[in-house]
Amino acid sequence: VQGVWAGARRGLKVPDEYWQRVERHWIRQQQVDGGWGYIRREGMPKTQTYGSMTAAGLATMYICSNALHRRRYARPQAPEYKPIAEALAWLDKHFDAGHNPRKGVHYYYPWLHAMFRVGRWGGYKHFRGQSWYAQCLAEILDRNTQRDAAATEELHELGWLQKPGYMAATAAEALGWIATPQAEQVLIASFSKLRDFWDYTFNNGDHDWLRGCHSSVVHWRIIEALDAIGSQQVHDLVPDILRSVPIDPDRALLFESDSYEATVARIVQRSGMAVPVLESCLAVLGDPDARPQDGLLDAVSASPPATEVKPHDRETRAAQIASVVVLDDRSADRIRAALNRYRPLPPSRKRSWVCFFLARALGKVRDGRSVATLLDVLRRDPTEVSLGLE
Numbered sequence: 001v002q003g004v005w006a007g008a009r010r011g012l013k014v015p016d017e018y019w020q021r022v023e024r025h026w027i028r029q030q031q032v033d034g035g036w037g038y039i040r041r042e043g044m045p046k047t048q049t050y051g052s053m054t055a056a057g058l059a060t061m062y063i064c065s066n067a068l069h070r071r072r073y074a075r076p077q078a079p080e081y082k083p084i085a086e087a088l089a090w091l092d093k094h095f096d097a098g099h100n101p102r103k104g105v106h107y108y109y110p111w112l113h114a115m116f117r118v119g120r121w122g123g124y125k126h127f128r129g130q131s132w133y134a135q136c137l138a139e140i141l142d143r144n145t146q147r148d149a150a151a152t153e154e155l156h157e158l159g160w161l162q163k164p165g166y167m168a169a170t171a172a173e174a175l176g177w178i179a180t181p182q183a184e185q186v187l188i189a190s191f192s193k194l195r196d197f198w199d200y201t202f203n204n205g206d207h208d209w210l211r212g213c214h215s216s217v218v219h220w221r222i223i224e225a226l227d228a229i230g231s232q233q234v235h236d237l238v239p240d241i242l243r244s245v246p247i248d249p250d251r252a253l254l255f256e257s258d259s260y261e262a263t264v265a266r267i268v269q270r271s272g273m274a275v276p277v278l279e280s281c282l283a284v285l286g287d288p289d290a291r292p293q294d295g296l297l298d299a300v301s302a303s304p305p306a307t308e309v310k311p312h313d314r315e316t317r318a319a320q321i322a323s324v325v326v327l328d329d330r331s332a333d334r335i336r337a338a339l340n341r342y343r344p345l346p347p348s349r350k351r352s353w354v355c356f357f358l359a360r361a362l363g364k365v366r367d368g369r370s371v372a373t374l375l376d377v378l379r380r381d382p383t384e385v386s387l388g389l390e
Contacts, residue, residue: 002117005063016068023064026057027083034086035094051094051101055114058087062121088124095127097135112136131182137171138186144168145194145218161203169221176225184229191222191237197244198304212247212304212311215260219244227263230270238273239299242321249309249353257364261324268325277325284318285338285354313350319357323364332367339373347387355381 001022008014029040035049036057061083069081094101100111115132118124125131144164172190175183194200197219198211206214223241226234234241241264248258257265268274276293280300283290300321301314312320322335339358345351359377362370 001060001063005067008067014067019064019067022060023068026060026064030057030083030086034088034090036087048102049090050103051091051096052103052107052111052114054087054090054094054101055111055118058084058091059114059117059121061087062118066121084122088122091118092127095130095132097130097132097139112140131178131180134175134178134180134182134186137175137178137183138190140171141168141175141186141190142193144171145190145200159205162205165200165204165216165218169217172218172221172225176221176228179229184226184231184233187222187225187229188231188233188237191219191226192240194219194222194240194244196304197246201246207308209308210306212306213309214248215246215258216244220260220263223260223263223267227266231267232270232272234267234271235273238268238271238277239295241267242277242296242299243302243304245321245324247304247306247309247312247317247320249306249312257324265325265327269327274325274327278322278331281318281322281325282331282334282338284314285322285358286341287334287338289334310349312353316350316353316357319354319361323357323361326361326365329365329367332362332365332370335361336367336370336373339377343377343381347382347384349387352384352387 004012004014004018026036029036031037031040031046031049033049035054037047037049037053040047061081065081065084099105100108103111115136119133125133144167172187175187194216197216198206200216200218201214202208202211204217223244245261245264265274268277276296277300279290280292280296283292284297284301301318303311303313303317305311319338326335335358339355339362342351342354342358355377359374362374
């Protein structure tokens with residue numbers, strides 16, 4: 001029926017007799033409670049109604065009503081179309097985003113598909129006083145982020161484990177477009193329950209040796225959505241958000257922040273946590289005047305794993321996070337002082353990375369007072385090759 005309707009909307013000539021036959025069939029099958037079951041055979045007094053069939057029946061009634069009765073029911077004073085009114089009452093009584101009403105886990109995704117058609121064609125946003133769309137997306141997000149696809153024996157590098165991650169990411173993106181307070185709360189709650197981001201990158205095809213080097217599509221779509229909404233309620237999520245930033249040394253030494261880092265910076269700033277985060281980073285880097293906040297020291301210094309390129313040490317990770325979250329030059333003097341503390345150290349991986357990230361931070365905030373220091377680094381300091389080729 002949906003296929004014929006799609007064709008009709010694109011110019012296919014469909015005789016009224018077809019829509020009349022469809023309408024008669026579905027009205028004949030509708031039960032006294034307003035819902036539908038799979039089929040009521042001749043001689044059967046009734047059949048068990050359930051969610052996916054009722055939503056499918058209601059969607060079909062919308063199509064038939066539009067095809068046959070749109071002029072009659074397009075007036076404000078028009079009487080209600082009884083099959084639709086009774087089906088809506090059934091859904092308002094039984095709707096549940098977590099399972100297919102009266103079928104449990106069976107036909108769950110057909111239930112969601114049919115509900116989407118009901119919402120799209122009927123314009124209904126709420127059942128049982130709740131946003132059905134946001135609730136269904138929350139279920140998709142939760143179900144697909146909590147599944148440990150890596151526990152299977154499938155070969156992840158061929159992409160066979162990607163489906164849950166991309167379904168969850170798509171749901172998160174849709175919630176960002178909805179942008180209601182309920183959608184915002186769903187996104188916040190979902191992010192707090194995510195596993196380590198490298199679990200998702202592994203499932204999406206990353207080699208095990210590079211699991212901490214690339215951002216997770218699920219984490220990315222959630223923070224992107226929260227940023228688009230302009231959320232100011234992520235204060236408690238900030239430690240988890242910081243831990244979700246990949247180390248990414250495999251991409252080369254790039255001055256520019258990537259999209260994930262730039263989005264994290266905006267979210268942290270909007271949360272009011274930028275100063276405590278930066279203070280915690282400077283504390284790890286040995287600033288005697290730093291005032292770290294409880295719970296943030298570990299968040300700013302914990303490195304993701306990366307077998308091939310190796311995890312960052314605590315100080316390097318703190319320097320990276322500082323370069324991510326800083327957006328103005330108010331702390332430039334202290335960042336420059338940290339850079340000058342590390343410059344005299346013997347050549348080492350730690351020294352190279354810390355100096356790079358701190359220099360990156362100074363360039364990011366366009367601190368003119370740091371130009372002389374940065375030029376001196378280029379003229380006098382050892383290069384990365386000074387510590388040998390690993």
